[in-house]
C-alpha cells in the first residue's frame with residue numbers, strides 16, 4: 001500500500017489548500033485535476049486535487065484520509081486549472097469558489113449513481129462526427145473574408161467581428177466553426193451567447209447545419225441530469241460544439257480550438273454575484289492561453305473592445321452590409337414629442353405608421369423597457385406614493401394581477417382600494433409600462449392582434465417560446481416588448497419599430513448609460529426589415545419618440561453611425577479618466593443601518609495608502625435600501641491594471657481585519673456603478 005499527500009481545494013470562503021492522506025495501490029495513485037471526496041468537519045465535501053506529493057506540515061495525527069477519488073472520469077487539464085487560477089487571482093476570490101461551483105451538482109454529490117448512469121449513457125451513443133456540410137449559404141465577399149481569416153489563424157488572435165444588424169454574423173461563425181471542426185477529428189468550438197432562451201434560433205441553426213456533430217448546451221436553465229450529461233460530453237471531447245451562456249466559459253474543453261462570443265457588449269456576460277467575472281474577458285484570456293483564435297461579435301461593440309481595436313490588440317473584421325440582398329437597413333426617424341404630443345404614450349406619427357402596417361398586413365414592434373402598468377401609484381389629494389416599505393424604490397402597479405410589486409425585493413401587495421393615508425378613492429397611476437401601453441393600443445386598434453412579451457407575460461416555463469413562435473407564424477400584428485424582444489430574433493414580416501420612451505437613459509448618472517442606450521436602440525431597430533424588400537415595397541421604418549431630438553446620441557442612431565459615436569465616447573472617457581483608460585474595483589458594503597456600511601468603507605479607505613491608487617469617498621448606492629438592507633460603495637481607481645491587482649491583494653487581507661457587522665464584497669472591473 002502506498003501513501004500520498006493530496007493538496008485539495010474546497011468550496012469554502014477561505015483561500016486555503018487542505019492536505020489529505022491517500023492510501024492505496026500504485027495503479028490507483030490519484031492525479032492532479034481529479035475530484036476527491038473528503039471529510040471536512042462533520043461534512044463530506046467534494047474537492048479538486050491540485051497537487052500530489054509526499055510531505056505535509058500537518059501533524060500526522062490530525063491528517064485525515066481521502067474518502068474516495070472520482071476515477072471514473074479523466075482529470076481536469078492543467079490548462080483548465082490555470083484558467084481557474086487566473087480567474088480566482090484576478091477577481092480576488094478563493095480558488096475553490098471558482099473550481100467547485102462550476103461543476104455539475106451531480107458530479108459533486110457523495111453518491112455516484114447519477115455519474116455512473118450518465119457515463120454509461122454517453123459511451124452507448126456512438127457519434128458520427130463528420131461535419132459534412134449541407135446547403136451552405138453562399139457568403140458575400142466581406143463574410144467570406146471574415147470566415148477565412150478566422151479559420152486560418154495560426155495561433156492566438158482576437159477578432160472583433162463588427163457588423164450591422166442582419167449582416168450575417170451568425171453565418172460567419174458557423175462557416176468558420178465548420179472549418180475548425182473539419183481541421184481535426186476531435187476539435188471543439190465554444191460559442192457563447194448572452195441568454196440562450198432568447199436565441200433559440202441559433203441552437204436550431206447549429207443543429208440543422210451540423211447534424212452529425214454532437215452539440216452540448218450549457219446554461220443555468222438545464223435540469224441537473226442534463227447539465228451533467230452535457231458537461232461530461234464536453235469534458236470527454238464527445239461534444240464538439242458547445243453553446244452556452246457565461247458559465248460555459250469555465251467548462252472543461254480539452255480540444256478547444258475556437259471561441260466565439262456573440263453580442264460581446266452584452267451585460268449578461270458579467271456575473272453579478274459570488275465570483276464576479278466577465279465571461280468575455282475570461283474568454284480572451286483562455287484563447288490567449290491556448291493560442292487559438294477568438295471572435296467577439298457585435299453591431300455595437302463595447303467601448304473596451306473598440307479601444308482594443310484602435311490600440312491594435314484586436315483585429316477588426318467588418319460587415320458593412322446586410323447579408324440578405326435588398327434587405328436594407330431601416331430608416332430611423334425621430335419624433336419630437338413636444339410637437340406631436342403623445343396620447344396613451346403614442347404620437348400621431350407613430351399611430352398612423354402602425355395603422356399603415358395593419359392595412360398592409362405587416363407587423364409592428366413597440367419597444368418600452370419598463371414592465372408593469374405604471375411605475376408608481378399616487379394620491380393627488382395628499383401626495384401619497386406607492387413606496388416600498390423595504391426599499392428606496394416605488395412599488396410598480398401591475399394592473400391585470402391587481403398587485404403592487406417591488407421589482408427590487410419582490411414584495412407584493414394588493415392594490416389598495418383607497419389612499420392608505422387619506423382614504424381618497426381616486427388613486428392615479430403615474431408613468432407608463434408595457435401593460436398600460438397594451439391597454440391603450442387595444443382601445444385604439446380593437447381589431448388588431450396584440451401581444452405583449454415581457455418578464456411578466458412569460459413567467460411560465462416555455463411561455464416565451466410560445467409567444468415568439470406566434471410572432472414568427474404571423475399570428476401577431478402588434479408586438480409590445482421590453483429588452484426581451486430586442487435580441488437575436490429575425491421577425492420576417494416586421495417593418496415598423498416604435499421606440500416609445502427611450503429618454504430616461506439619456507441623463508443617467510451612470511457614465512455607461514449612453515453606450516448601453518445606443519446598443520439597445522440599434523439592436524431593437526435591427527429587428528426591422530430583415531427580409532428582402534418586395535419589388536416597389538417600402539423601406540422598413542424605426543420611429544424614436546423623444547423630447548430631445550437634437551441630442552448627439554440620436555443623431556448617431558439616425559445615421560447608424562456607431563463608429564463616430566464610439567470614437568466620441570472614447571475621447572470623453574479618456575478626458576474624464578474613465579474606463580477603459582483606467583482600471584476600477586468597487587468595494588460594496590451592506591448593513592441594517594447605512595452608517596454601519598459607510599463606517600466600514602471609511603475604515604477601509606483609511607487603512608492603507610498605496611502609490612498610484614485612488615480611494616474615493618464612500619457613497620450610498622443609488623437605490624440605497626433593498627429588502628431592509630442599506631448599501632454603500634467605495635470606488636478604487638488606478639491607471640495600471642497590475643498596480644491595482646497588487647494593491648487589492650494586500651488590501652483584502654487588511655479588510656478581513658476590520659471589525660464590523662457590515663457584509664462586504666469586492667468587484668474587479670465593475671460594470672454597474
Ligand SMILES: [Zn+2]
Pocket residue numbers: 379380381382383384419420421422423424
Ligand atoms: Zn391620499
Ligand SMILES: [Zn+2]
Pocket residue numbers: 388389390391393406407408409410411626627
Ligand atoms: Zn422593495
